[in-house]
Amino acid sequence: MEETDQNIVMFPFMAQGHIIPFLTLALQIEKMGNYKIRFVSTPLNIKNLRKSLPPSSTIHLVEIPFDSSNYGLPPGLENTDAVTYDLMLDFFEASLSLKPHFRNLLNDLITGGDPLLCVITDMFFGWTADITHEFGVFHAIFSGCSGFGLGCYYSLWMNLPHRKTEFMEFSLPDFREAGKVHVTQLMDIMLKADGTDRWSKFLVYNLSSWVKSDAIMFNTVEEIDGIGLSYFRRKLGLSVWPIGPVLPSVDNRSRGGKNFGVSSDVCMKWLDSKPLNSVLYISFGSQSTISASQMTQLAKALEISGKNFIWVVRPPLGFGINAEFNAEEWLPEGMTKRVEEQNRGLIVSRWAPQVEILSHKSIAAFLSHGGWNSVLESLSYGVPIIGWPLYFEQFFNVKLLEEEIGVCVEVARGTQLEVRCEEIAHTIETVMRNDGKGKKMRDIACEVKAVIEDAIRDEEDYKGSSVKCIQEFLNAALLTKESRTEDAKVGKL
Ligand code: UDP
Secondary structure (H helix, E strand, O other): OOOOOEEEEEEOOOOHHHHHHHHHHHHHHHHHOOEEEEEEEOHHHHHHHHOOOOOOOOOEEEEOOOOHHHHOOOOOOOOHHHOOHHHHHHHHHHHHHHHHHHHHHHHHHHHOOOOEEEEEEEHHHOOHHHHHHHOOOEEEEEEOOOHHHHHHHHHHHHHOHHHHOOOOEEOOOOOHHHOOEEHHHOOHHHHHOOOOOHHHHHHHHHHHHHHHOOEEEEOOOHHHHHHHHHHHHHHHOOEEEEOOOOOOOOOOOOOOOOOOOOOHHHHHHHHHOOOOOOEEEEEOOOOOOOOHHHHHHHHHHHHHHOOEEEEEEOOOOOOOOOOOOOHHHHOOOOHHHHHHHHOOEEEEEOOOOHHHHHOOOOEEEEEEOOOHHHHHHHHHOOOOEEEOOOOOOHHHHHHHHHHHHOOEEEOOOOOOOOOOHHHHHHHHHHHHOOOHHHHHHHHHHHHHHHHHHHHOOEEOOEEOHHHHHHHHHHHHHHHHHHHHHHHHHOOOO
């Protein structure tokens, strides 16, 4: 592509798990040519993002107005990492107020003489497709979810199959190849949904609008996620491009502006002192936590197993997201002291340098909630997963990893079910072993690592599957732009 200043607008939902892959994709596209990228978000998120952008980046951060207090939410609430579960739906609904501002933004850019190449928006901003098309511009959704996980989630919300059966396990009517789904894999909002409740209305409105887009890009790889990608090709009839994994680099900057609860240096030094494949990393993503009793059982399991670990701890449910960090109160008596004395683990407050940790050779396994970014990060370093899905499509990511790929064992489910420390300890020991099932999972994880490396190989004479997809996307956007310019020349616009 020779033309300069190809303008791209990128607009992620206000959540770390969405902003991080969007920003990483933006940085990747920036490297691919002469693109001018506007990265749009609300004021507080933009303020945080300023800390994340490498100084050499030409990405423009653009603020779009949002005042949470106008929607009955506490003031200054602009990211799901500060939104409690009971306010989540209000937050999603409040995001619809961004519509007029988004339209103004596109209008200002275009009338200001910046013809757009394309708009890439979040899966929760399906409504942006119509607005983007008002200006004749190519619109793509970028999903940070897996095709499989999102496929199950999409099918469940669109069909509510659990409302039509008395069985605990059932198939998805339009996605049978996904296998059986169990009611314990459904969040309470879905269990209660009947199509007329607020969650159904918001989500079905949003999911139904995807078909109006020109394409969906997934942060995934065709070779490991083909079942879900085929589902969306069949369902939506759009171009579906797996372009992943777009992964944050192993430095401190591109993490969406979060402060670490422990420095990279401390983590790396500690990991350096541990043998190969001997440490368990535990994290429930950017915002989730488990119940107090589950936390106690997990802590006891770590003591029973005697394994080395790094655990990113957040206040358990009910303590409030912003509660002062007090691991002594949340963990079994004396545990923090014992762990320190034995130099057996790092208990990290709230946020750790995850990619750096996973890239270290002493990491043997990742106990994860199955958020797709975490999964990709883990597999990119050949680290097998102990799954503890908590919300949304995480249950189905874990299902894909365990049943289809073979790199995961699910140890627990959700924040409500009781868990037993002996069972957790048993799973930790099984997965961390260097023989039997543990070894097999690590071998498969290494094969997946190679598949991922191949998908993103970008050489003169070889392009991996994900690289080809991102090029196809940019070419399709360019074709739309060129035909718009032609139409304008012959007076059709
Ligand atoms: N993350 C991190 N440090 C933490 C927790 C999370 O760097 O202590 C990053 C992680 O590397 C990933 C993202 O936050 O890129 C979490 O995204 P994911 O999809 O796994 O879960 P979500 O936060 O959306 O539930």
